[in-house]
Amino acid sequence: MKKSxxxxxxxxxxxxxxxxxxxxxxxxxxxxxxxxxxxFFIEIIIADNASTDNSFSLAKATCQxxxxxxxxxxxxxxxxxxxxxxxxxxxxxxxxxKYVLFLNPDTTVKTDTFYQMIKFFEDNPRVDAATCDxxxxxxxxxxxxxxxxxPTPWNAFCHFFGFGLPKLFPQSxxxxxxxxxxxxxxxTQPIDACVGAFFMLKRSVGNSVGWWNEKYxxxxxxxxxxxxxxxxxxxxxxxxxxxxxxxxGVSSGGINQKQKLSAASRVTKVKVAQASTTAMRIFxxxxxxxxYPVYLRWIVWLGVDLLEFYRIFKAKYL
Numbered sequence: 001m002k003k004s005x006x007x008x009x010x011x012x013x014x015x016x017x018x019x020x021x022x023x024x025x026x027x028x029x030x031x032x033x034x035x036x037x038x039x040f041f042i043e044i045i046i047a048d049n050a051s052t053d054n055s056f057s058l059a060k061a062t063c064q065x066x067x068x069x070x071x072x073x074x075x076x077x078x079x080x081x082x083x084x085x086x087x088x089x090x091x092x093x094x095x096x097x098k099y100v101l102f103l104n105p106d107t108t109v110k111t112d113t114f115y116q117m118i119k120f121f122e123d124n125p126r127v128d129a130a131t132c133d134x135x136x137x138x139x140x141x142x143x144x145x146x147x148x149x150x151p152t153p154w155n156a157f158c159h160f161f162g163f164g165l166p167k168l169f170p171q172s173x174x175x176x177x178x179x180x181x182x183x184x185x186x187x188t189q190p191i192d193a194c195v196g197a198f199f200m201l202k203r204s205v206g207n208s209v210g211w212w213n214e215k216y217x218x219x220x221x222x223x224x225x226x227x228x229x230x231x232x233x234x235x236x237x238x239x240x241x242x243x244x245x246x247x248x249g250v251s252s253g254g255i256n257q258k259q260k261l262s263a264a265s266r267v268t269k270v271k272v273a274q275a276s277t278t279a280m281r282i283f284x285x286x287x288x289x290x291x292y293p294v295y296l297r298w299i300v301w302l303g304v305d306l307l308e309f310y311r312i313f314k315a316k317y318l
Contacts, residue, residue: 008070008094009041009094009096010041010042010043010070010094010097011040011041011042011097011098011099011118012040012042012043012097012098012099012100012101012114012117012118012200013042013043013045013090013093013094013097013099013100013101013203014032014042014043014044014045014100014101014103014114015045015047015086015089015090015093015100015101015102015103016028016044016045016046016047016089016103016104016105017047017048017049017082017085017086017089017102017104017105018046018047018048018049018051018055018056018059018105019048019049019050019051019079019085019105020051020052020053020055021051021053021055021105021106022051022053022054022055022058024105024106024247025046025055025058025059025062025105026055026058026059026062027108028103028105028106028107028108028109029044029059029062029063030062030064031108031109031110032044032066032069032109032114033063033064033066033069034111035066035068035069035109035111035112035113035114035115036111036112036115037068037069037114037115038115038119040068040114040115040118041068041069041070042068042069042070042114043069043070043071043072043093043094043097044063044069044070044071044072045072045073045074045089045090045092045093046059046060046071046072046073046074047074047076047085047086047088047089047092048073048074048075048076049076049078049079049080049081049085050075050076050078050079055105056073056075059073060073072092072093074088074089074091074092076088076089081214081216081217081218082196082212082216082217082218082219082221083212083213083214083215083216083217083221084212084214084217086102086196086211086212087211087212087214090206090211095203097203098121098202098203099118099121099200099201099202099203100200100201100202100203100206101114101117101198101199101200102196102198102199102200103197103198103244104196104197104198104246106197106246106247106248107134107197107198107244107245107246107247108244108245109244109245110242110243110244112242113132113242113243113244116132116239116241116242117130117132117200117239117242120188120237120239120241121200121202124237126235127235127237128201128202128205128229128234128235128236129199129200129201129202129205129226129229129234129235129236129237130200130201130236130237130238130239131146131147131191131194131195131198131199131200131236131237131238131239132146132198132239132240132241132242132243132244133146133185133238133239133240133241133242133243133244134146134194134195134197134198134243134244134246135243135244135245135246136245136246136248137245137246137247137248138247138248142185142240143195143197143246143248144179145179145194145195146194146195146197146198146238147179147180147183147185147191147194147238148178148179148180148191148192148193148194148195149177149178149179149180149191149192149193150192150193150223150226150227151178151223151280151283152177152288153288153292153296153299153300154177155177155178156178156280156300156303157303158174158175158176158177158178159176159178159179160303160307161303162175166178166179166181169181180192185238185240186240187240188237188238188239188240188241189237189238190235190236190237190238191236191237191238192226192230192236193222193223193226193227193236194222194226194236194238195222196221196222196225197244197246197248198244198246199222199225201229205229205234208232208234209225209228209229209232209234210228211225212225213225213228213286215282215286216279216282217275217278218272218275218279219272219275219276219278219279220276220278220279220280220282220283221279223279223283224282224283224286224287227283227287266315266316269315270312270315270316272315273308273311273312273314273315274308274311274312276311277304277307277308277311280304280307281301281304284300284304
């Protein structure tokens with residue numbers, strides 16, 4: 001019987017959901033092909049959400065011959081959003097791979113990123129999910145959303161309406177719980193939540209929680225996923241032993257860190273603003289509403305309405 005090639009038995013499946021990322025996706029693939037993987041073999045799934053910028057075809061032409069990497073290209077059923085798009089990409093992964101990594105197309109990895117993350121999981125069986133040190137391209141600093149707490153009413157109030165107190169007291173557990181500011185970002189440690197731009201977990205864990213919640217179209221699905229991990233008793237770790245560069249949503253618009261990089265129109269930015277606050281409503285309704293008294297619900301809804309008004313106004317006129 002012919003022996004199966006190690007390339008056909010990947011330990012890690014990397015799902016990259018693309019939507020009009022073009023040059024950024026090309027740069028990511030180039031960085032992936034330079035990966036030093038040691039004894040490991042991985043597969044890369046490029047799942048495309050009906051891009052209109054020819055990025056899917058460009059990606060096919062870009063990938064090189066790294067003998068330890070297998071590429072799979074999938075066209076999704078349309079622009080189905082982040083959660084559904086990743087779930088569709090997941091369907092063509094090898095069911096026998098031990099780990100799954102969801103990686104944004106507007107990132108670039110270091111040569112050791114995949115190796116170090118796999119080794120971190122292999123050396124620490126109690127780790128169920130993890131993210132690495134995600135570095136913002138424009139600042140060179142760790143993206144705060146990659147190391148954060150859950151948006152409880154208090155955490156959210158301090159972050160969005162706290163009159164600058166979290167910035168004045170960034171290491172305060174009480175005032176900056178939104179970003180777990182009391183913890184040392186240079187240390188490996190358990191966290192509540194991370195951003196979906198780099199999110200790795202055991203396949204068995206993803207199967208247990210049901211993967212991405214498709215009620216979210218864009219924004220909030222990563223927080224929901226992390227919440228489900230915690231509710232099921234699984235661990236999530238921040239691992240600063242390797243880095244990934246993040247250009248933060250260049251195809252969507254509406255985030256301060258990427259204003260100079262984004263080609264998104266104001267119409268797109270308005271949609272993003274609306275999606276972000278819609279996600280807040282879904283998250284609170286699905287996960288937090290029964291943990292707090294009824295009167296607080298109206299305060300939360302008012303806060304989200306005010307934030308939505310501000311974000312839409314900013315997207316339209318500022």
